[in-house]
Amino acid sequence: MHLNHFADSAALNKQFAAQLVEILQQAISQRGEAILVVSGGRTPQALFQQLSQADLAWDKVTITLADDRWLADDQADSNERLVKASLLQNRAANAKFISLYAKADSAFTGVTAVLPRIAVLPTFDAVILGMGEDGHTASLFPCSEQINEGLAEDAPAVLAVKPSTAPYERISLSKSRLENTRHLFLHLVGAGKKTVLDQAMADNDVKSMPIRAFLQHPQLTVEVMYAEH
Known part of the structure; x- marks a missing residue:
């Protein structure tokens, strides 16, 4: 783990966007395509807006999510809706987006439709994770019955998750799929998140704080x- 501490979120977003553009450009130059995995929530919205204006061959970039709630993209709490509204705009409107949602009553029945979309992708170029106050990342929740599956080395690329401490069924990339990347980032804003980060680094029990599986x-x-801030 390497901690990059910025004066404020504006400085963070400026540097982070530039770093991501460099990674994606290098991938396109070397392999003809780039794959970026992002997370939802409020924290990355300003970053996404800045990134969307970058001068990049966005038609050669594929974007997907680390996880999403099992909701159609017209629902307010959908991560896909957020990404389409803040990242897949401006120049980045030309990027390809891979959804983690399918028309099914449940994430547990719909996962079979989503799995092939992610399983066929090569090594990611960059993954941007977030972190909850309970130490969850993506939808790898310590409270869920699926946590062992999500953290297993032989886990499928995606899995359905039902957290007991958060609303909605989820679809999440597994630890093994998320760590198959050339660059891994954790995006945090707020003193409270630094406290959780320190707690995560103070022990190695990954099931109680799944973010530890990546940090360590x-x-x-x-x-x-x-x-x-």
Whole structure:
């Protein structure tokens, strides 16, 4: 884990967007395509808006989510809706987006439709994770019955999750799929998130705080992008 501490979120977003553009440009130059995995929530919206205006061959970029609630993209709490409204705009409107949602009554019946979309993707170029106050990341919730499956090394690329402490069924990329990336970031804003980060680094019980599986990964270095406000 490498902590990048910024004066404020504006400085963080400026540097982070530039770093992501460089990563994506390099991927396009070397392999002809780039794959970016993002997270939902309020924290990344300003970053997404800045990134959407970058001068980049966006038609060669594929974007998907680390997780989403099992909601259609016209629902207010859909991460897909947020990404389409804040990232897939301006120049980035030309990017390809892979949805984690399918028309099914439940994430547990719909996961079979979503799985092939993600399983066929090569190594990601960049993954941006978030973190909850309970130490969850993506929808790998410590409170869920699916946490063992989500953290398993032989887990499928995506899985359905039903957290007991948060609303909605979820669809989430597994730890093994998320860590199959060239660059891994954790985007945090707020003093409270720094407290949770310190707690996560103070122990190694990954089931109680799943973010530890990434922060303490033996091969990957997580670049933590943090600003207090």
